[in-house]
Amino acid sequence: MVGAVLLAVPLLVALVGPVVAGEPGGRGRPFVGDGPLGTDFVGRDVLTQVLLGGRTVVGVAVAATALAYLVGVPLGLWAATTRRRWLDELLMRPLDLILAIPALLLLIMLSATVPRGAVALVVIVALIGLPEVARISRAAALPLAHGPAMEAMRSYRESWSRRAVGYIGRGVRRVLLADAGVRFIGALYLVATASFLGIGVAPDAADWAVMVDRNRAGLALQPWAVVAPAALVVALAIGVNLTTDHLLAGRKGR
Structure with a gap:
């Protein structure tokens, strides 16, 4: 309540x-x-x-969180369900490079290269949150992706969407829901920090x-x-x- x-x-x-x-x-x-x-x-x-x-702070934080999940969750599920090690590495290693850069420094660097505006701020904040969303999705999906139920679904030639979204997606939804709250707060404070620095909105907005x-x-x-x-x-x-x-x-x- x-x-x-x-x-x-x-x-x-x-x-x-x-x-x-x-x-x-x-x-x-x-x-x-x-x-x-x-x-x-x-x-x-x-x-x-x-x-x-409240329009900028709430709107940008919600849009950035949604965008990070729309891109990050499929990437994480794809990396978890693939049997090709090179594809897993190809998907996850570039995201690790983004994680290696502090969020505030990445925010300043990206903001200096794009025009000021709410849309650009949404993309920047989503890009900062994307690697963690993908890694959490992959880590939560790995036990299910290589278990006996998944092997049975493969033997019955179930589609990837049925296996990844229907089975694994339902199995990891609690983890993703718990992470979504933390991720939204992180996006909220990144948007607030950007406003403090004059990024994305006018100084007297x-x-x-x-x-x-x-x-x-x-x-x-x-x-x-x-x-x-x-x-x-x-x-x-x-x-x-x-x-x-x-x-x-x-x-x-x-």
Whole structure:
């Protein structure tokens, strides 16, 4: 229940907030108590910025996580089910090279070579998460891919999709569900880090991560400009973990 509430609040703000907020208003004095949550570092209404600021953080994190799984899981299953050692090496060794580079350094390097924008940020964050998704999928699938049930399915000439998706995919879904929560949080903080560094969004954009970074100087004068967006990001991260744990516990009970 707590996890669902923590997850629902930031998602609701991100989805419905832009409709409720409408067009951004004018600017007043910075870091004053005008309005429900005061004003930010350039005099904009903090409540309006909070309502508008979830689209980039949540949208990019969700899209990047989904893209990493759409590409990484088939790669991992393919590497686990193949009987050709060279193909396994060909699929997994380039991903190991990406894993060898720290995520923050890779984020900066890739961002310097592509145009700024949400689509580019989705691809970059997905590429950073892809190797771990593929490796976890492969490791979870290996015991099933070389067990007696798989040998029986091969002897009956079942298709690869039936073996990999129908049998192995069902067997590893709990592992992937548990990993998805952690992976989403990693993507969320990578997106926030990119916003801190001015990658992907404008330095004065209505974005929760940008708000935390740009309003730090006025924390003592107007704490809501930092506390409100930071609390939504933290609630989203904790809510995803608690909801994932609840789903896993429910599946285990059944």
